[in-house]
Amino acid sequence: MTNVNDNLFAQQFRSNQSTVLNGIKKLCKVSTLKNKFPVLNWLPKYQASFLLCDAIAGFTVGLTTIPQAIAYGVVAGLQPQYGLYAAFMGCFTYIIFGTCKDVTIATTAIMALMVHDYAIITPDFAVFISFIAGCVILLLGLLNLGVLVRFISIPVITGFTMAAAFTIGSAQVNNLFGMKSPSNQFLPSSWQHFFTHVTSIRLNDSLLGVCSLIFLLVMKKTKNIHYGNRTIWKYISLSRNSMVVIFGTLLAYLLSRDGSEPFRITGNITAGLPFFRPPPFRTHIDEEEVYFTDMIQTIGSSLASIPLVSILEIVAIAKTFSKGKVVNASQEMIALGMCNIMGSFVSSMPVTGSFTRTAINNASGVKTPLGGIVTGTMVLLALAFLTQTFYYIPKATLASVIIAAMISLVELDKIADVWKSKRIDLLPFMVTLLTCLFWSLEYGILCGVLINISFVLYRVARPQIYLDTIKICGYDICFVDVKQRLDFASAEYLKEKILKFMNENRHDISLIIVKGVEINSIDYTVAVNLLSLKEDLEVLSCDLICWNWNDSATNVICGLNSELRYMFKKEQSIEDVVNDYYLSLEKRNECSRPATLADIS
Structure with missing residues (x-):
C-alpha cells in the first residue's frame, strides 16, 4: 500500500513539475515577452528617419x-x-x-x-x-x-x-x-x-x-x-x-x-x-x-x-x-x-x-x-x-x-448627439454628472454604472416580444415574435405576456406559434416555463408550436420531455405549419367523434 501511495505521489509530483516547466517555457517565449514588453516589437524596427x-x-x-x-x-x-x-x-x-x-x-x-x-x-x-x-x-x-x-x-x-x-x-x-483657494475643492464649496x-x-x-x-x-x-x-x-x-x-x-x-x-x-x-x-x-x-x-x-x-x-x-x-x-x-x-x-x-x-x-x-x-x-x-x-x-x-x-x-x-456636442440618437441615455449622463458635482466623483461614476447595469438587466428581463393575431390559410392564430435571446430572467415575462394575450382573445384563437429564429439558446428555467405555458394553454383549448427554433434550444426542452418534439417545426413555411396542424386536428376530431347512423350505413 505504501508503494502505491509513493508511486501516486511521484506521478503527481512529476505532473506538477511538468505543468510548472511548461508555464515557465510559455512565459519565456519570445512572443510572450514581446506582448508584455512592446518595446521589443518597435525598437528593433526603429528607423533613423523617425x-x-x-x-x-x-x-x-x-x-x-x-x-x-x-x-x-x-x-x-x-x-x-x-x-x-x-x-x-x-x-x-x-x-x-x-x-x-x-x-x-x-x-x-x-x-x-x-x-x-x-x-x-x-x-x-x-x-x-x-x-x-x-x-x-x-x-x-x-x-x-x-x-x-x-x-x-x-x-x-x-x-x-x-x-x-x-x-x-x-x-x-x-x-x-488672486484669492486663496478653499481646502474643500468641490463645486459648491468653491463658489x-x-x-x-x-x-x-x-x-x-x-x-x-x-x-x-x-x-x-x-x-x-x-x-x-x-x-x-x-x-x-x-x-x-x-x-x-x-x-x-x-x-x-x-x-x-x-x-x-x-x-x-x-x-x-x-x-x-x-x-x-x-x-x-x-x-x-x-x-x-x-x-x-x-x-x-x-x-x-x-x-x-x-x-x-x-x-x-x-x-x-x-x-x-x-x-x-x-x-x-x-x-x-x-x-x-x-x-x-x-x-x-x-x-x-x-x-x-x-x-x-x-x-x-x-x-x-x-x-x-x-x-x-x-x-x-x-x-x-x-x-x-x-x-x-x-x-x-x-x-x-x-x-x-x-x-x-x-x-x-x-x-x-x-463636450456639449456629445450631449447633443445623445439627444438626437437616444434620449434615454441622458439619464445615466445626468445621474453621473449631478452625483459627481454634489456628492463625490467616486460615487458619481458608481451611480452611473449602476444605472447602465439596470438598463441591461431591464432589457434582459423584458425582451422585445411582439404578439399579434394574423390570418393564415383562413385561420386566426396568435403569432409571437421574440426579438432577443431568452434566459431565466425573461422566462416568466414570456409566459405572462402570452397568457394575458390569450385571456383577452380566448374565444377566437386555438393555435399559438412562437417564432424562434433569434432565440440562440435557452436555459432550464425557460424550458420549465414553456412546459408550464403549454399546460396552461391546454386549459384554454389552445395548442403551442415552436417554429424555426435551433437545435440547441429544442434539445433543452426535449431533454425534459422527449414526447414534445412534435411541437418544433423547422424548414417549413408558416402556411405549411398551419395547414398541417389543422389537418391533423380534423383527423383527431374525426377519430374521437362517436359513430352515427350515417357512418354505419
Whole structure:
C-alpha cells in the first residue's frame, strides 16, 4: 500500500513539475515577452528617419507637460514638484510597456482632484495611493480583465469628465482672481468661498489671470488659420501654455525685484532629482504614527475608484488614437500599473493618460513611443535647473492654464448627439454628472454604472416580444415574435405576456406559434416555463408550436420531455405549419367523434 501511495505521489509530483516547466517555457517565449514588453516589437524596427519627428513631438509635449504638471501638483494640494516627478517617471516607464505611440502618461486634473482630499493630510498618502493603485491596475491587467471597461458607457464617461472639469475649473476661479483657494475643492464649496470672499479679489492677479485665459482660448484657435504656413500656426497654438507661463513668470520676476509682491506666486519648489526609495507604508499625522492598515482604511473607496478612473482614461485615449489598430486594453493596464508603481518609488502622485498631451503628441507627428524620452528628459532638466525660475510662476497664470484645459473637456456636442440618437441615455449622463458635482466623483461614476447595469438587466428581463393575431390559410392564430435571446430572467415575462394575450382573445384563437429564429439558446428555467405555458394553454383549448427554433434550444426542452418534439417545426413555411396542424386536428376530431347512423350505413 505504501508503494502505491509513493508511486501516486511521484506521478503527481512529476505532473506538477511538468505543468510548472511548461508555464515557465510559455512565459519565456519570445512572443510572450514581446506582448508584455512592446518595446521589443518597435525598437528593433526603429528607423533613423523617425528620430527627428519623435524629438520634435517630445519637445512640444514637454512644453505643455511642465506647466501642467506644476499646476496639477497644486490642484492635488501638493508641492508642484510632485507633479513633475509623476510626469518624468510616467514618460520613461510607458516607453517600455505601452502599446500606443501617441499616449503620454502624467498626472491629470482628474487624478489630482481625486487624490486631493488625502494629499492635504500628508503627501505620503498621494505616493501611497500611487503604489496601491498601480498594484491593483497591474493585477487586473495580468488577469486580462481589460474587458471590464466595456461596462461603462460613453454617457457615463462624459458625465464624469464634465463634472470633474466643472469642479476643477470652479476650484481655480479663486486663484484666477488672486484669492486663496478653499481646502474643500468641490463645486459648491468653491463658489461659496468665492462669493463670500469677493472683497479680497486682487486687481493685479485678476488682470493677469483673465488676460492669460483669454489669450489661451484665442491661441487655441490659431491652429485653424489657413493664412501662411499652417505648420507654424499649429506649433504656436501647441506652445500656448508655455508662452503664458513664461510671460507670467517673467512679469512677476521683473515687478518683484524691488521687494514687492504684485502677484500671488507658486513659491519654493524642491530642486534636484527625487530620491529612489520605497513608497511610504506608514506615515505621521500630527506627530502620531499611522500604519499600513490605517492608511488603507483612510483611503477607503478610492482604492477602487482611482484605479477605475485611471484605466478608463488611458483605454479611452488609446482607442481614440489607435488609428485602426486593435487596442490591447489589458496591456495598457499593465503599462499604467507599472507607471504608478515605479512612480511611487520617486515620490510621484497617481498618473494616467492625458488626453490633451496625447492630442499634442499626435498632432506633432510622433512616430514611436521614443518621443517620451525627450519629454521625460525635459522634465528632469526642469527639476535640476529651473526650480528657482518656477518660484515666480503666478498662481493666476497656473489657474488660467487649468481652466483653459477644463473648458476643452466640456463636450456639449456629445450631449447633443445623445439627444438626437437616444434620449434615454441622458439619464445615466445626468445621474453621473449631478452625483459627481454634489456628492463625490467616486460615487458619481458608481451611480452611473449602476444605472447602465439596470438598463441591461431591464432589457434582459423584458425582451422585445411582439404578439399579434394574423390570418393564415383562413385561420386566426396568435403569432409571437421574440426579438432577443431568452434566459431565466425573461422566462416568466414570456409566459405572462402570452397568457394575458390569450385571456383577452380566448374565444377566437386555438393555435399559438412562437417564432424562434433569434432565440440562440435557452436555459432550464425557460424550458420549465414553456412546459408550464403549454399546460396552461391546454386549459384554454389552445395548442403551442415552436417554429424555426435551433437545435440547441429544442434539445433543452426535449431533454425534459422527449414526447414534445412534435411541437418544433423547422424548414417549413408558416402556411405549411398551419395547414398541417389543422389537418391533423380534423383527423383527431374525426377519430374521437362517436359513430352515427350515417357512418354505419
